[in-house]
Amino acid sequence: DVQMTQSPSTLSASVGDRVTITCRAGQNINSWLAWYQQKPGKAPKLLIYKASSLESGVPSRFSGSRSGTEFTLTINSLQPDDFATYYCQQYNSGPWSFGPGTTVEIK
Amino acid sequence: EVQLLESGGGLVQPGGSLRLSCAASGFTFSDYALNWVRQAPGKGLEWISVISADAERTYYADSVKGRFTISRDNSKNTISLQMSSLRAEDTAVYYCAKDRDAYRNFDSWGQGTLVTVSS
Numbered sequence: 001d002v003q004m005t006q007s008p009s010t011l012s013a014s015v016g017d018r019v020t021i022t023c024r025a026g027q028n029i030n031s032w033l034a035w036y037q038q039k040p041g042k043a044p045k046l047l048i049y050k051a052s053s054l055e056s057g058v059p060s061r062f063s064g065s066r067s068g069t070e071f072t073l074t075i076n077s078l079q080p081d082d083f084a085t086y087y088c089q090q091y092n093s094g095p096w097s098f099g100p101g102t103t104v105e106i107k
Numbered sequence: 108e109v110q111l112l113e114s115g116g117g118l119v120q121p122g123g124s125l126r127l128s129c130a131a132s133g134f135t136f137s138d139y140a141l142n143w144v145r146q147a148p149g150k151g152l153e154w155i156s157v158i159s160a161d162a163e164r165t166y167y168a169d170s171v172k173g174r175f176t177i178s179r180d181n182s183k184n185t186i187s188l189q190m191s192s193l194r195a196e197d198t199a200v201y202y203c204a205k206d207r208d209a210y211r212n213f214d215s216w217g218q219g220t221l222v223t224v225s226s
Contacts, residue, residue, distance in 0.1 A: 034212035036152075043202055043216035044152065055207075055214065087152055091211040095168045098152040 002026055002090050006099035012107040017078045021102045023088035025069040032092040035064055035073045038101075039084045047086075048073065078104070109133040109215040111203045116220030119193055123224070127188040129203030129217055136184040137161070140206040142213065143177065143188050145199035153199075157211065158186060171197075193224045 003026035013019050023033065031051035036044035046055045048064035051071055061076040075082055083106055088099040115127040129141070142157045155168045156177040165177050174193075179186040186203065200219040207214035 032210065032212075036213075038152075043219055044213070045216075046207065046212065046214045049207060049210075049212045049214075089152075089154075089212060094157075094166055094211070096154045096157075096211045098154065101151045 001095055002029060002093060002097055004088055004090055004097050004099040006086075006088060006102050008102060009100065010103045010105060012105045013078050014107045015078055015080060017107075019075040019078050019082075019104060021073045021086055021104075023071040023073070023099050025071070025090055025092075028069060029090045029092035031066055032090060033064075033066070033071050034089045034091065035062075036087045036089065037082075037084045038087065044087065075104075109205065111205065111215055111217035113201065113203050113217040113220040116201065116222045118223045118225065120226050121194060121224055123193050124189070124191040125193065125222060127190065127201055127220060127222070129186045129188075131184045131186070131203075131205070134205070134215075137181040140211070141179065141186045142204045142206065142211070143186075144202045144204050144213070144216075145197075146202070146219075147196070147199040150199075154211075156188065157206075190222070193222075195224050198222060198224045 005024045033051045035048040038044040051066040052064045063074045065072045085101045085103045087101050110132045112130045119125050158177045176189040202219045203217040204213035205215040
């Protein structure tokens with residue numbers, strides 16, 4: 001099974017900040033990684049797929065990148081609507097696992 | 108617009124059974140694999156099961172294998188999750204989620220249905 005880790009677990013930031021969240025896979029997953037945003041009481045929302053492809057309708061301030069087994073979600077100019085929890089998910093092989101999540105809080 | 112609507116959640120005693128359903132609309136149902144993903148209270152996301160578009164293939168997380176059964180009816184645009192031998196650790200919000208494409212990432216989710224396993 002592929003283990004996914006995320007750092008940090010919590011991040012405090014202000015509106016307008018540039019925020020970076022890191023996800024690491026326990027083995028090579030190629031670029032088969034997705035990022036989701038979840039707000040309290042709501043279903044997750046797909047932001048990024050295939051490590052760096054922006055899902056339709058997602059603002060361009062969100063971007064993703066890959067370096068080996070390390071993946072990064074960057075939010076440029078954080079907006080009030082972006083305070084949420086973010087999860088990475090690998091889909092290279094089953095079972096299709098999620099990272100533990102990173103909560104972006106208001107500083 | 109894609110819509111996924113789960114139902115069937117509720118309170119069940121340990122060892123009991125429950126059947127969840129997910130009704131889909133807004134896309135060609137028989138073209139896509141569908142999944143169940145759950146989230147225990149205050150915890151992260153856990154993928155638990157998938158059924159292929161043609162219902163020929165199913166996969167399960169080890170945590171539910173042998174206890175849960177996923178099925179689909181392409182004539183009714185619905186999938187189901189039959190859960191048995193329920194445990195306290197199965198308490199969670201259960202989401203139905205659609206594969207985005209031929210790969211297992213999820214572009215549409217239902218609103219979720221809460222399953223509580225408690226005596």
